[in-house]
Amino acid sequence: MKGADPPDRQRCRQAGIDDSVAFETNDVGEAALRDWYRELDLLPGGIETVIGADSCLSETVDFILLGTGLAGLPVLER
Template identity: 65%
Template structure:
């Protein structure tokens, strides 16, 4: 079933914990403004469903459904999360193959020692207290790439601004006007 339009953009950002996925998604949103939907695995899995990450979990379908809904509603979409290839790969590949517009996949490749440094710099004290080096080691998968070579690997040396610039250019988001989907909405301000 086709989804979105020829003008819509689908961006998938994957990588290990503390690799910068959420920061890149936020950077894209800052540059694009309204009209770009952030579909975060952590939000849907941990907050909405309060579900553990396991094969066949409900959040996989929810991520797919939210992304499709937003694309069909006229939004560009960035899906971001660890999104392990063996659990989420089929859904991500099907979503991209059925998307009418431009779809791009990115993998943020951050070595484990740098993961620890970035994790320690997080501002959320409660999260830092619950997620230790042990959890980070358990979750870490080196170059957990999707099949078919569809992902552009972004090295740890790429700064946040460089990464956002690259994604904006490669997807054409830098050449699209901001979207004002419904100016009559009282929440549009």
Template identity: 65%
Template sequence: MVGTGETRLVVLRGNSASGKSSVAAGLRERFGRNLALVGQDNLRRIVLRERDRPGAANIGLIDMTARYALSAGFHTVVEGILYADRYGPMLKDLVHDHRGTTRCYYLDVPLRETLVRHATKPDPALLAQVTDQHLRDWYRERDLLPDGIETVIGAGSSLHATVDRIMRETGLDGVPAIDR
């Protein structure tokens, strides 16, 4: 078992450019300190410099990092594309083992909207490195985890509305931030 009855675990999944990182940042901004962000891109690409493939080391690192943060008393957001076939078993175990409130969300954004959103990213190096063809290759329509454990949030939900919803549904809106 991991975390406490008071910790919150939020899993944010979806295709590239669906808004996962923006939602995670919005949750942290709204909540304050004591909210850990466990980002797949950071751990996989920056820490390990690893390709996303079945059985890759980042899967265990994401799991370990989330478990550590929860056990240290941090509310935790795990976010990334996190393909169901590769990351699903780890996420299922993490969700099962968490003692507190857990909510999983899938940001369901159509490919056309994904391409539009990606083009608005402010990092020219990223835009040159990640092309529309990459986004098409990576895109998986409704790559949901089994057993219906995710709430699907459509492209029509604004960033503000999505953050509000997750804060409310997880109870983070009623929990005081701890100044660490």
């Protein structure tokens, strides 16, 4: 979209002015990240799924492809 802010700038605006300076300078420390983190902070309605750290790459890809209906589509040749 013409004139739209890039995603990083949008995140900065959503986080707030003080936090945006940290985002723009990549000066976000461990303490700030821990403060922002909320374990299993999922959207209501069950539309999000947590993929565990023990899920290997092929399992994760299969899960996503099956869940989105993309598993049955042909592979695109480039």
